[in-house]
Amino acid sequence: MAGIGTAHLRAPEDALLRVEHLVVDFPVGRTGLSVQAVADVSFDVLAGETLGLVGESGCGKSTTGRAVVQSPPPTSGRVLLDGVDLCELRGEELRARRPDLQLILQDPISSLNPRRRVREIVAQPLRTWHRGDARGRAATVRSLLEAVGLDPGTTIDRRPHELSGGQCQRVGIARALALEPRMLICDEPVSALDVSVQGQVLNLLEDLKARYGLTIVFIAHDLAVVKSISDRVAVMYLGKLCEVGPVDTVYASPAHPYTDALLQSVPVPDPTVPPRPAPLAGELPSPLAPPSGCRFRTRCPRAQARCESEEPVMRAMGDGHFAACHFPLVVLPPVAGL
Amino acid sequence: MKRASPFPDVDPAGVPLLEVEGLSTRFRVPGGVVRAVEDVSFTLHAGRTLGIVGESGSGKTVLARSVMGLLPHNADRPGTIRYRGVDITGWSTRQLVGVRGPEMAMVFQDPMTSLNPYMRIGRQITESLRWHMGLTKAAAASRAVALLDEVGIPSARLRADSYPHQLSGGMRQRATIAIALACSPRLLFADEPTTALDVTVQAQILDLLAAEQREREMGMVLVSHDLGVVAGRSDDIVVMYAGRVVEHAPTRTLFAGLRMPYTQALLAAVPRLDRPSHSRAAVIPGRPPDPTAIDPACRFAPRCPYVQARCQAEEPPLVEAEPGHRYRCWYPVAGPLPRSAPAVSPARRG
């Protein structure tokens, strides 16, 4: 799925976040070689929308999330937040934009400073940005903790190790909300949590989104979790985008063979559904030497000669549904020319 | 020369592969005793798979390690473990050395940490072949390559000379399966064998385990937090909560007619592909109890939506109320929740 192209992008003025031709290279030691972790990825998110970014390890989804918040900034490409390209901004200009865009990480415990109390952790961004006086900040911290479903009375003076994983993730979310961001980038926010606690955090994110009008990019490897929270979903493989579309459409009729294989691989908690044999053989090729043409072709059951020579470009598969594949799984409508 | 086995060459008919009775595992720690596993009993026959399901801290991993005697020095383990009819409960480490490998083997969760990073893959297989089966160096080496080939590692001869870090995650887990299968065990513990792997690789590894089990007629204990992984691949399921078995039934019975509220809540909480997007996740409020506390109550009572006074006063026993179906609840429910509506109130949060 060497998915390139921008056919799936919507009108620039509608999008809160618009990422164009994002490329992130990582040097490999001192060999002079580099790995292209993200290779020409474009996507957009409308205000109030939740985009699920899904893929397996090594697909570049986390790197994409970090490149959006400019830590580290991408090698090339544009990241437009409200029409302003963050990659062009330097120093203080970029810093001034940071409160709008907050990152929530996977490991809830290690992403909090173990020596600080919850009160200090949540207040820290407020202090850094000189928001309010001490009394005002204390009140904000309490209301934030209540908003994420923590009882300030019992948790405000605790340190991270005295809280459960789910509670720590709530503290992390409260801290991210402190500066009233417009957008949250959540990188695997629930994958370290038990299934019963996962639901609590997912519901919380939905509630907060409604309450504060947040726009969310939700990065995860778990397809069912992504489905439960997203409006649109973008599937990545080996640094490229395969498929983008409304989550219910994509899951019901995936166009890209990789999306289909991912969905087939998810085990169903129902013993009357016999487990299907693994839909994909082999493993991820080395990102140092990605396959020519479509990057997925080495494992793709539908691959043909054309996939080796020509990189597929994003094209419409249906209403708002796009995929980068020469031989998609959906029957294209007769008007499906580009 | 193969080591002498303490077990009969042919098992008498009807003797189960593994019988566990009233097994508890406690760890002495500063400031108390952690009751990781309390009073667990189950039976496993050759060629069958027992799924053990639970969340972190439920005791599922400790249970598997207890049976193999893989516990730290501060552990106590009352109860009875009979393997192929022989009581191995009180066996010393020296005696168990003959059981582990040729009789029981284990596949661990994270192949990154469970393979010795300082030793070539081939060596990690040959050392048990040479120790247990008395193979010569050359015979062990060619057997190791054959095993790597069998578990689907391409260019096995080359890979035998690799170090673990030179393999991908899926290949590493295949290698640990080859290690486990080296001495042809009759019982395989697979402790979260796919949790650290990607979903497409997970399917491959589960297929491989199932194929090997069929081929070798092994008994298998499949430990997982994921009901989806266990559902299609086990004959019976044990659901654990806070160190106790709370429900134990044949897999189909359990999913169709579960009786324990915890099982019901857990099943409802699993995010599913067949639910529409933005459907509210069912949650289990609160969190599991302190494993050092001794409380004469149902361990799930503080989080149970159906809790009554008796649940807080008296711990229910594990009863076999229907043939083959045991559960630990005073007020059992009538089956899984209907799939559309979340029945556990999302309003209550811990």
Add this chain to the structure above:
Amino acid sequence: MRFVRRQLLHLVPVLFVVTFLSFLLINLLPGDPVITILGPGATQEHVTALRKELALDEPIPVRYVHWLKRIATGHLGQSYVNRQPVLEAIRQRLPTTLELMILAEAFALALAIPMGILAARRPNGIFDRVTTTTAFGLLAVPNFMLAVVLVYVFALHWHLLPAEGYTALTQNPFENLRHLVLPAVTLAAADVAVYVRLLRSEMVTTLQQDFITLARAKGLPDRRILLRHAFRPSTFSLVTVIGLNLGRLIGGAFIVEYIFALPGIGTLTVSSIFNRDYLVVQGTVVLIAVGYVLANFLVDVSYSFLDPRIKDVRALT
């Protein structure tokens, strides 16, 4: 071995810096070497002449370059005290020091490795506690005291070993060994304590790793797990500290050499400092610096032999 070659290349600038710093340090020592050499009654002309001869009237960097040139051609100068060439003085005494160093480390490791492994087998068990206490006890005893006690017991009381002196290895290997046993044991005592503690704590950590549980699940006996699976991954701090100790011991162990009257580098250095025997001190300091750098180089190289992952990372860089 590309890595080893590159590492060796890296040593060159390090050696320049180290030798320059030691050169600087010696030149900052209080006292005028010229006065020391000529005696307090020297005439001004003599002093000026000698200063010129030794190039002491030049600025320090210039003198350093001169000195480097001389070293490069093998001329370390000669002692003012007995006119012995510095190189010869070092060559005479280095074998004693090296022998003592190797013997001391061999004793220390021969004891520390089994003790560390056994102590880690059951943390807080009886053996572990006894070992830990003994180790702290050994650390607390100053080595001059230990030396005196050892001499009293083994040399004066039981007459098993000589109290002092030295016989060259080439002359009589057995006598040579007899003379070195007590000083080596004295030096080893403190190192044993450190090595046992280091090895024990790293072994305890290693033994909690998943791959050890896997080795146990394979049905391997304890002994094999400890030696084949746990030992090698637990030797990193041990190797690092051995490297530092080797560097230190190349400079000789003055107190021990002095007590046992061993003609080693340590005694040479200290007596030269007292005598303001400027060129000899410079020679030994360079030797010590080079020793440290080489020892650390060996430690660095040995890491890649201990851990195959390091070798692969280094192959990339």
